[in-house]
Amino acid sequence: MxxxxxxxxxxxxxxxxxxxxxxxxxxxxxxxxxxxxxxxxxxxxxxxxxxxxxxxxxxxxxxxxxxxxxxxxxxxxGHCHPRVVEAVSRQMSLINTHTRYLHDAVIGYAEDLIATFPDELTTAMFTCTGSEANDLALRIARHATGRQGVIVTESAYHGGTVDVAACSPSMGPASVRNAPWVRTVPAPDAYRVDGDLGTWFAEHVQTQIDDLQASGIGFATLLIDSIFASDGVLPEPTPFLKPADDAVHAAGGLLIADEVQPGFGRLGSSMWGFERHGLLPDIVTMGKPMGNGMPIAGLMMQGSLAEQFGRDLRYFNTFGGNPVTIAAAQAVLDVIRDExxxxxxxxxxxxxxxxxxxxxxxxxxxxxxxxxxxxxxxxxxxxxxxxxxxxxxxxxxxxxxxxxxxxxxxxxxxxxxxxxxxxxxxxxxxxxxxxxxxxxxxx
The missing domain is CATH 3.90.1150.10 (Aspartate Aminotransferase, domain 1)
Structure with a gap:
């Protein structure tokens, strides 16, 4: 418009x-x-x-x-939920260090979190912020596909690292100016789009896949927030993302579901926003609500991706998934269930x-x-x-x-x-x- x-x-x-x-x-x-x-x-x-x-x-x-x-x-x-406050205080009084040491609570939380996802998503990796989680997801997708191109919606926000800011048009044109590997598609706005929204959106995704392939950059991933929060909050009708997902995988690309905003039960029907669309993402990223204010985020991925990435490359995050933030995250997950x-x-x-x-x-x-x-x-x-x-x-x-x-x-x-x-x-x-x-x- x-x-x-x-x-x-x-x-x-x-x-x-x-x-x-x-x-x-x-x-x-x-x-x-x-x-x-x-x-x-x-x-x-x-x-x-x-x-x-x-x-x-x-x-x-x-x-x-x-x-x-x-x-x-x-x-x-909720602000200052007593169970989160108590869990963080208790763990802070014991020890807080990085994940190169064994710690039962870190492993236990990963197991508990994995159980909330489809069976194919088997491996968790922890970061401090959603930006870091999306940055790591891009790195994994590019390594797995051997290509660089990323497709996002035209007013998306996915974070603030160099590559992820380039995938966040809502941060302004300067963020994407030097990123020839980024392509944008219009948001699936049912208020303004007539006809089959799923077909309409998939056609736009396919056009950008073809453009990336023709450019020599190649198509690696569609990075998408299933509530389209920065595009104007676009939840309906569901499911409409499956045709785009099919186009992504037919082109040998990966689907990254950014659950930083819609995840952890916010959308009401299930724990994760992508489930409303009947999707099985290759990678799911998480952040913001994960620790109720403590800096913890992460991603979940299919096991084959984890094996390939871990075999070929290294990853370490000094503070990502430390015992104190894990204590907060475990308390959040417990509260979501118990309440x-x-x-x-x-x-x-x-x-x-x-x-x-x-x-x-x-x-x-x-x-x-x-x-x-x-x-x-x-x-x-x-x-x-x-x-x-x-x-x-x-x-x-x-x-x-x-x-x-x-x-x-x-x-x-x-x-x-x-x-x-x-x-x-x-x-x-x-x-x-x-x-x-x-x-x-x-x-």
């Missing part, structure tokens, strides 16, 4: 310094932060927040003001979408409400159906003033990105819907 200039999805809710109503302490912190951290670090909201405490689905600022966190999927089982958070994600997600669709029925500016579990998008449009990022940004900042935290996403920045902790209950869901209705002038 050429209606509007596309925007960097990571910057659509960034503080730009234009607010004249900041209190002296906030202004001082912003100035100090910029001096020592530089301009590359972005703050959120017109009035940035100084958060000092979290509890469950709420966070608190220095004045004790409470905010309902409907955005931060890092603390997926039945996948089921809660499904139930609360359905309640949230129903409430939002009720609001949308009374507001012309909302074009679409879509979601899977507790990952929901609300798209704002103009009178002719064109993207309306100004309204989305207004809503984001108005909700922040009402004590509710969300953000915006999509290639035009016109879609609310809603992904609360998995422990959210009906009272908080209803509060969110009521506050949004208030911001939009209804109710």
């Amino acid at each position: 050429a209606i509007l200039d596309r925007v960097g999805a990571l910057n659509v809710n960034g503080f730009d310094g234009s607010s004249a109503s900041l209190d002296p302490r906030t202004r001082e912190l912003i100035d100090r932060r910029r001096r020592v951290l530089g301009p590359a670090y972005h703050l959120m909201y017109e009035k940035p927040l100084e958060l000092v405490r979290g509890d469950g689905v709420y966070v608190y600022d220095t004045k004790g003001t409470r905010y309902l966190d409907m955005y931060n999927n890092v603390a997926s089982v 039945e958070l996948v089921t809660n994600s499904s139930a609360m997600g359905a309640r949230l979408v129903a409430g939002l669709r009720g609001v949308a029925s009374e507001v012309e500016s909302i074009g679409d409400v879509r979601g899977a579990g507790l990952f929901v998008g609300v798209e704002f449009v103009g009178p002719g159906g064109e993207p309306n990022p100004a309204e989305a940004l207004r809503v984001v900042n108005a909700m922040r003033e009402r004590g509710v935290l969300i953000s915006a996403t999509g290639c035009f920045g016109n879609t609310l990105k809603i992904r609360p902790p998995l422990v959210i209950g009906g009272e908080e869901v209803d509060l969110f819907v009521a506050e949004l209705a208030g911001v939009l002038g209804i109710g």
Whole structure:
């Protein structure tokens, strides 16, 4: 679409310094932060927040003001969950070192994690961040195929290392400018694409596979986030990714499922987002919610890939999968099971979408409400159906003033990105819907 200039999805809710109503302490912190951290670090909201405490689905600022966190999927089982805090504290008091020593808890967690995946995915490798996990996945895919080319969606975000940033068009054109091995395809947007979405998407993937092969670069992998979070949260209809998966494997490429955002039960129907599409990825990457705020991430892969990679190349990560972060990850996995958070994600997600669709029925500016579990998008449009990022940004900042935290996403920045902790209950869901209705002038 050429209606509007596309925007960097990571910057659509960034503080730009234009607010004249900041209190002296906030202004001082912003100035100090910029001096020592530089301009590359972005703050959120017109009035940035100084958060000092979290509890469950709420966070608190220095004045004790409470905010309902409907955005931060890092603390997926709730801020400062006592079981995670206790597990980390206990292990920190014993030992924390790298994975070149034997440690039963590291092996036990890997076994437990593997059991949540299809039988063919048998080998885990741990990193500190999702960026590192995706970078390692690219390295494995390129080694296995002997080719370099990567296909991603046109507003994807997959991380911040050199190669992975090049696979993240949402970070801006400078990130992909020197990466002739990257090809992009339009996101499978059911709100705007007529006809069979699976066929439509697969045809675009096949076109880029052919282009990479003809260029001499060769096609190695399709790297895909099954919720298309940075493309505007595109969960439906499922399954629509299987034809693209078939095209990938017919060309001798690999499918990397980036589960950093949709994984660990967030989409409600299962533990992993790719399962909604009936896919068997060659590699699955994980991050963000894995340790509830502790820096742990990793990947799962088919055993034959692991054998080939381990035979030919070496990998070591000093802090990846250390005992303390593993303790956090094990506690998160246990909480997801014990508190039945996948089921809660499904139930609360359905309640949230129903409430939002009720609001949308009374507001012309909302074009679409879509979601899977507790990952929901609300798209704002103009009178002719064109993207309306100004309204989305207004809503984001108005909700922040009402004590509710969300953000915006999509290639035009016109879609609310809603992904609360998995422990959210009906009272908080209803509060969110009521506050949004208030911001939009209804109710």
